[in-house]
Amino acid sequence: MKKILTCSIIFLSLNIFSQTKEDSVQFAKISREILNNGKAYTELRDLTKNIGHRLSGSESYEKAVQWAAQELRNAGADKVWLQEVMVPVWVRGKESLQIKSAGKWTSLKMLSLGNSEGTGGKDVTGEIIMVKSMEEYDKLTPEQVKDKIVFFNYPFSQSFVETFKGYSDASKYRTTAASLTAKKGGKFAIIRSLSSAFDDVPHTGGMRYSDDHKIPAVAIGNTTADELAELLVSKKITAKLNSNCGIKGEKLSHSVIGEITGKKDSQVIVVGGHLDSWDVGEGAHDDGAGIVQSIEVIRTFKKLEIRNSHTIRVVCFANEENGVKGGIQYGKAAKENNEKHLFAIETDAGGFSPRGISLNMEEVQRKKIQSWSELFLPYGIYDFTGNFSGTDLYPLHDMGVPTAELVPDSQRYFDIHHTEEDTFEKVNRRELLLGASALTQILYMVDKNW
Amino acid sequence: MKKILTCSIIFLSLNIFSQTKEDSVQFAKISREILNNGKAYTELRDLTKNIGHRLSGSESYEKAVQWAAQELRNAGADKVWLQEVMVPVWVRGKESLQIKSAGKWTSLKMLSLGNSEGTGGKDVTGEIIMVKSMEEYDKLTPEQVKDKIVFFNYPFSQSFVETFKGYSDASKYRTTAASLTAKKGGKFAIIRSLSSAFDDVPHTGGMRYSDDHKIPAVAIGNTTADELAELLVSKKITAKLNSNCGIKGEKLSHSVIGEITGKKDSQVIVVGGHLDSWDVGEGAHDDGAGIVQSIEVIRTFKKLEIRNSHTIRVVCFANEENGVKGGIQYGKAAKENNEKHLFAIETDAGGFSPRGISLNMEEVQRKKIQSWSELFLPYGIYDFTGNFSGTDLYPLHDMGVPTAELVPDSQRYFDIHHTEEDTFEKVNRRELLLGASALTQILYMVDKNW
Numbered sequence A, B: 001m002k003k004i005l006t007c008s009i010i011f012l013s014l015n016i017f018s019q020t021k022e023d024s025v026q027f028a029k030i031s032r033e034i035l036n037n038g039k040a041y042t043e044l045r046d047l048t049k050n051i052g053h054r055l056s057g058s059e060s061y062e063k064a065v066q067w068a069a070q071e072l073r074n075a076g077a078d079k080v081w082l083q084e085v086m087v088p089v090w091v092r093g094k095e096s097l098q099i100k101s102a103g104k105w106t107s108l109k110m111l112s113l114g115n116s117e118g119t120g121g122k123d124v125t126g127e128i129i130m131v132k133s134m135e136e137y138d139k140l141t142p143e144q145v146k147d148k149i150v151f152f153n154y155p156f157s158q159s160f161v162e163t164f165k166g167y168s169d170a171s172k173y174r175t176t177a178a179s180l181t182a183k184k185g186g187k188f189a190i191i192r193s194l195s196s197a198f199d200d201v202p203h204t205g206g207m208r209y210s211d212d213h214k215i216p217a218v219a220i221g222n223t224t225a226d227e228l229a230e231l232l233v234s235k236k237i238t239a240k241l242n243s244n245c246g247i248k249g250e251k252l253s254h255s256v257i258g259e260i261t262g263k264k265d266s267q268v269i270v271v272g273g274h275l276d277s278w279d280v281g282e283g284a285h286d287d288g289a290g291i292v293q294s295i296e297v298i299r300t301f302k303k304l305e306i307r308n309s310h311t312i313r314v315v316c317f318a319n320e321e322n323g324v325k326g327g328i329q330y331g332k333a334a335k336e337n338n339e340k341h342l343f344a345i346e347t348d349a350g351g352f353s354p355r356g357i358s359l360n361m362e363e364v365q366r367k368k369i370q371s372w373s374e375l376f377l378p379y380g381i382y383d384f385t386g387n388f389s390g391t392d393l394y395p396l397h398d399m400g401v402p403t404a405e406l407v408p409d410s411q412r413y414f415d416i417h418h419t420e421e422d423t424f425e426k427v428n429r430r431e432l433l434l435g436a437s438a439l440t441q442i443l444y445m446v447d448k449n450w
Helices: A002-037 A040-051 A059-075 A134-138 A163-183 A222-234 A284-303 A325-336 A363-370 A373-379 A391-398 A429-449 B002-037 B040-051 B059-075 B134-138 B163-183 B222-234 B284-303 B325-336 B363-370 B373-379 B391-398 B429-449
Strands: A079-091 A095-101 A104-108 A110-112 A124-131 A149-152 A188-192 A217-220 A238-243 A246-260 A268-274 A311-317 A341-346 A354-360 A403-408 B079-091 B095-101 B104-108 B110-112 B124-131 B149-152 B188-192 B217-220 B238-243 B246-260 B268-274 B311-317 B341-346 B354-360 B403-408
Touching: A002 A284, A002 A373, A002 A429, A040 A059, A040 A284, A040 A429, A059 A079, A059 A246, A059 A284, A079 A325, A095 A110, A095 A217, A095 A222, A124 A134, A124 A188, A124 A222, A134 A163, A149 A163, A149 A222, A163 A188, A163 A217, A217 A222, A246 A284, A246 A325, A268 A284, A268 A391, A268 A429, A284 A311, A284 A429, A311 A325, A325 A391, A341 A391, A341 A429, A354 A363, A354 A429, A363 A429, A373 A429, A391 A403, A403 A429, B002 B284, B002 B373, B002 B429, B040 B059, B040 B284, B040 B429, B059 B079, B059 B246, B059 B284, B059 B311, B079 B325, B095 B110, B095 B217, B095 B222, B124 B134, B124 B188, B124 B222, B134 B163, B149 B163, B149 B222, B163 B188, B163 B217, B217 B222, B246 B284, B246 B325, B268 B284, B268 B391, B268 B429, B284 B311, B284 B429, B311 B325, B325 B391, B341 B391, B341 B429, B354 B363, B354 B429, B363 B429, B373 B429, B391 B403, B403 B429
Parallel strands: A124 A149, A149 A188, A188 A217, A268 A311, A268 A341, A341 A403, B124 B149, B149 B188, B188 B217, B268 B311, B268 B341, B341 B403
Antiparallel strands: A079 A246, A095 A104, A095 A238, A110 A217, A124 A238, A246 A311, A354 A403, B079 B246, B095 B104, B095 B238, B110 B217, B124 B238, B246 B311, B354 B403
């Protein structure tokens, strides 16, 4: 009995050893193929330079839909289709913010926040009052705020090593400033940008109204915020906003889906990013990078002739930035069509050097993936401790699907996130490709072992 | 007895636990202090924009010496001094490379390699022959090479995940191309740049002559290399080089040293980088970053009032790029003055997000440092497997001093290394500061536990 047990253990160990060896050879093949022949970088150049930014409901978004469908076909997808989804149409239009200091009007660099209503093309003028935090704002009475412009000058914290924590810490100012200001009778809200940089680039991004009293909210860059704060120490400053933004109804749009069919069954493994972007810059890191990395996964499976057991599906989600309608519709359709999803991973944190994979799933599944971590180490991927997943995947997660997100180095992301500066030039070819390689590697493992 | 043993174990465990807790609190303080108040980034702007590149023997290098001494004083060093060292003076001068194709001369973007002799201001002309590898070159007879220009078109390998491996793989072409060409009677050598980018930026860098037959060696960018290779498929191409570079003797120069005295003894712990750079770009990543990170260590010890037991010394080494005379002189002086060095770490791999610390020392010392690795994990530093250390530290290493090197993310380094593109704009503030934080953390641990 003991002998049999020993033999079994040896056999099992050898089997695990040879499995690991086989996987590590496959990991190396994937990495080499992508670093040498990956198309993600040139595809991203094409998307960002020939289409550019692509807000939901815009003409350029619909161009991006056709582009993504074609790229998925080029990559070797067996099946490509568009998934219909109604998306909100938010339009920026012309906008300006001026301040009056020492009798003179000066223009400030600014961006209306996404989803914000504007002033309807009229000048809205008022005195600025500044608060440095939510707590400070909470202490103000409606009398103090009435007819004023509230400037929320809360700085992005540099203290966190992971910048997503700084972003998360400051994001309530972006989402709630307008409604909080409206509740106490203010005319509009100005926020300091959610920016880790020390520059003057304003960052847009989604805000929300908590009720029907919809006043405008705009963001200014950090340098302008500092200068304004300085002026406010000793002076009364009047601001004048004129803007035309707002939600102009909704529109039929599409997520783009491509897949390579499983040889064993029709169960689905998803990798995706979002195809839409804000209406400034080129949406290169956010999230053009995620789109081209996801397409690279299919290209690599085909090129290396990895015969997938389950269906590998790339989803280019519509409308992540201002509504998540694509993600919600994808979940709904999956339920209606009774599709079984084994696993889904999103890449929406920029095309930087990958460092980890965040796992939002049951402990037993986390442990399984964590047991593969040694395989990833030679590729600089060591962190499997995160427990979040991409916004677009929450509908799947809520249906019980194990979801995940690629975790790249976060140091540079919030310098350029949602700005004119999020351009192709800010993306490094090798960093982008290493992310695509990590996604291909994790999909290979899930497909083989799930 | 058992009870006593149990008590001892509990006491020991509690002690280790409270030590770890104390260290982890100190690590957090260091990181927060540097991310919020670090001066490295603004110092680097000053060094790169107001002094710029600073090759050994140049006027700008001597300006950098004065600058570094002042910054060390500003940072709070108890003692600052200059260490004399003779350095080679290599001067580039005017240079041009042209090719004749279809009867027309065209200029190519190029840089003479550092240490290379030039043509003495005369035109040197010859037919180009291309080889793709050393093996291919070895097969050529002296008759085939005689009077020719040899173009070594060996590409930087994209296959390695760590780009230093690609650099190391290709670097023999840069160091040996001229002497190999000379040995078979060629007139000069052209190499494809040691570049991970897909652009046309030529990379300079050190070369060596193996004997007194000194012919010129120049580098061209990747795009030019590809175009030239394409032309050579079907045509005979003549090249014409005119250059004035060469070693113009040697000169008295200085490494810059600053320290904070140990409260317990005079044993020394070194952190350093090299103050010199190549004569193109601004030497921002290579190695302005390492200089300002090292100075940040002293500033942080002082600011946080970390009372160091041993002397913490910053060394800004002279002449790393083309002679390592500063490193050699430092080792020599340490021996002559009978100084005991406990540990030395260099930062000379770019100011990118740190990922690890490479340890070039006895196994027992490696193990000790590796036992601290959990403390570094929240700062994205997980890799303690490397076994190399900085070039300037080899003299110390050879004397038995444990040496180390900071290991940042390597993906972008060889896009800009030794080029016009190595400028301040390529450095990210947070990435640079996280490197300084890692250095301060490791020095705090070594000082406390060695």
